[in-house]
Amino acid sequence: MPKQKYLCIQRSQPGGKRDKPxxxxxxxxxxxxxxxxxxxxxxxxxxxxxxxxxxVVTSESVTDGPFIETKEIVGGFMIVEAASLKEAMTIARECxxxxxxxxxxxxxxxxxx
Amino acid sequence: xxxxxRVEHFFRHEYxxxxxxxxxRVGMQHLADVEDAVQSALMTxxxxxxxxxxxxxxxxxLFRVAWNNLMGELRRRxxxxxxxxxxxxxxLVTRENVAERFLEGEVRDDLxxxxxxxxxxxxxxxxxxxxxxxxxxxxxxxEIALRLFTSEENVYKxxxxxxxxxxxxxxxxxxxxxxxxxxxxxxxAVHRILYLLFTEGYxxxxxxxxxxxxxxxxxxxxxxxxxxxxxxxxxETAALLALMHLHMARMTARQDRSGGLLLLExxxxxxxxxxxxxxxxxxxxxxxxxxxxxRYHAEAGIAAEHCLAASFQATRWEKIVECYxxxxxxxPSAIHRLNRAVAMAEWRGPRxxxxxxxxxxxxxxxxxxxxxxxxxxxxxxxxxxDAAAKRxxxxxxxxxPSPAVKELLRRRLEARAKADx
Numbered sequence: 253m254p255k256q257k258y259l260c261i262q263r264s265q266p267g268g269k270r271d272k273p274x275x276x277x278x279x280x281x282x283x284x285x286x287x288x289x290x291x292x293x294x295x296x297x298x299x300x301x302x303x304x305x306x307x308v309v310t311s312e313s314v315t316d317g318p319f320i321e322t323k324e325i326v327g328g329f330m331i332v333e334a335a336s337l338k339e340a341m342t343i344a345r346e347c348x349x350x351x352x353x354x355x356x357x358x359x360x361x362x363x364x365x
Numbered sequence: 366x367x368x369x370x371r372v373e374h375f376f377r378h379e380y381x382x383x384x385x386x387x388x389x390r391v392g393m394q395h396l397a398d399v400e401d402a403v404q405s406a407l408m409t410x411x412x413x414x415x416x417x418x419x420x421x422x423x424x425x426x427l428f429r430v431a432w433n434n435l436m437g438e439l440r441r442r443x444x445x446x447x448x449x450x451x452x453x454x455x456x457l458v459t460r461e462n463v464a465e466r467f468l469e470g471e472v473r474d475d476l477x478x479x480x481x482x483x484x485x486x487x488x489x490x491x492x493x494x495x496x497x498x499x500x501x502x503x504x505x506x507x508e509i510a511l512r513l514f515t516s517e518e519n520v521y522k523x524x525x526x527x528x529x530x531x532x533x534x535x536x537x538x539x540x541x542x543x544x545x546x547x548x549x550x551x552x553x554a555v556h557r558i559l560y561l562l563f564t565e566g567y568x569x570x571x572x573x574x575x576x577x578x579x580x581x582x583x584x585x586x587x588x589x590x591x592x593x594x595x596x597x598x599x600x601e602t603a604a605l606l607a608l609m610h611l612h613m614a615r616m617t618a619r620q621d622r623s624g625g626l627l628l629l630e631x632x633x634x635x636x637x638x639x640x641x642x643x644x645x646x647x648x649x650x651x652x653x654x655x656x657x658x659x660r661y662h663a664e665a666g667i668a669a670e671h672c673l674a675a676s677f678q679a680t681r682w683e684k685i686v687e688c689y690x691x692x693x694x695x696x697p698s699a700i701h702r703l704n705r706a707v708a709m710a711e712w713r714g715p716r717x718x719x720x721x722x723x724x725x726x727x728x729x730x731x732x733x734x735x736x737x738x739x740x741x742x743x744x745x746x747x748x749x750x751d752a753a754a755k756r757x758x759x760x761x762x763x764x765x766p767s768p769a770v771k772e773l774l775r776r777r778l779e780a781r782a783k784a785d786x
Contacts, residue, residue, distance in 0.1 A: 256518040267659065268773055272404060272408070273408070273411075274503075274504070274505035274507075274508055275376040275379075275380040275404075275407055275504075275505075275507060276374075276376070276377050276503070276504065276505070278376045278407055278408070278411050279376035279377060280376060281411060282376065282411055286414045286415075291413075299406045299415070299417075300416070301416050301417075302412060312574070326425040330704075
């Protein structure tokens, strides 16, 4: 089955302040992330990144952020390759740091051609 | 996997190194800011490295980010005052000049210096230990509380007071601060802290194995740094290292497969780590050069006797009795007397063991502990003093600090009963 690309968009609740992780927790997170990366290295097309401030361009106007109307903040994105949406969602779910309390990942197929 | 993931505790140890080296550069009065800057640099690393991959020299990368964080914060605080710029006299660290600024040997000196700074006799010992766990080992308040069986609030308060004290210490303000005299006068306090760090891990009957092992490893790591430095190359440091290695060698054998504690005579001596025992013995040889004989020498001597005995029965108990007697003289403590009684009972029998404790009034902390009751229960049991044995056995079980200890006591005291019938 040909592989399809998927865009994973991470969203989190604004103002969800969490305790800062300790160095011991950070080294655990880093190790878990690297293990995930290793496991799905064939599926990861682009690890994307975190998204910073931005602006909105509409047909009427150009506005700077923040986008008050959105209830969730888009925190980051990545692109994975998978045989099905189901597989892509599994990859996203297993990614540490992506699915945390109060956050979610939207997985969308990228149609090319 | 990338390099640092294979290095255990990379983040925690980098935290310690960075705090030590930055605090030396900007002065101990900025310790809290230094800790924040380092914490946030580690956070940036976690976010950046997972996406962009790890830089070639992760330590240098972290140093640059932490330094820039710290300078940014100090500048912001100082507003437009030029004074700070002059005092610090250093600009943002760039990619080009970072490598030469972050030299491994220099960082090691900084770590050691921080250890001596923590061991300020104006700071209570318990707080010194917490400060070392925080600044040198990279543990957070809640992690320290968990390891020292105290509340987060207590750790928080003690760290706060200790930092205040360091801020006021004139000696600790600028680089090159601790004098040779201060290094010499603080070395005993440094030994004590490392010993405490180790024994918190080794002797604790409450924490789980991985946590305990971690504390022991931290004690060993810092003691190793100490002995590599001219200020720390004393026979006492060598004895402390011997003691640590000889205890670590037997650590895995202390528990059965389900995590229950095992008595010395039940342990499978094949599980003892021979390489570590060898290393411990080498340190013991080094420790005997010179005319110092410290409590660490006596304790390492006891550990060595156990490690070298082919079996429990083949143990040279007379040597152990002798070491405990020496230990009692150097560091008087009721617990050493109790241990001597145990060793004496193995050497000459329970009656002689009990004689060591004859006329001895145990301090209340010992009388109210399971150890005192357990030893007396065991000795009386072996002498068939049934009433006394029963009384002490009940106290021992009542005072047992954890289910694992209770289980161990029950097995010991009941197994003895059967053996004697």
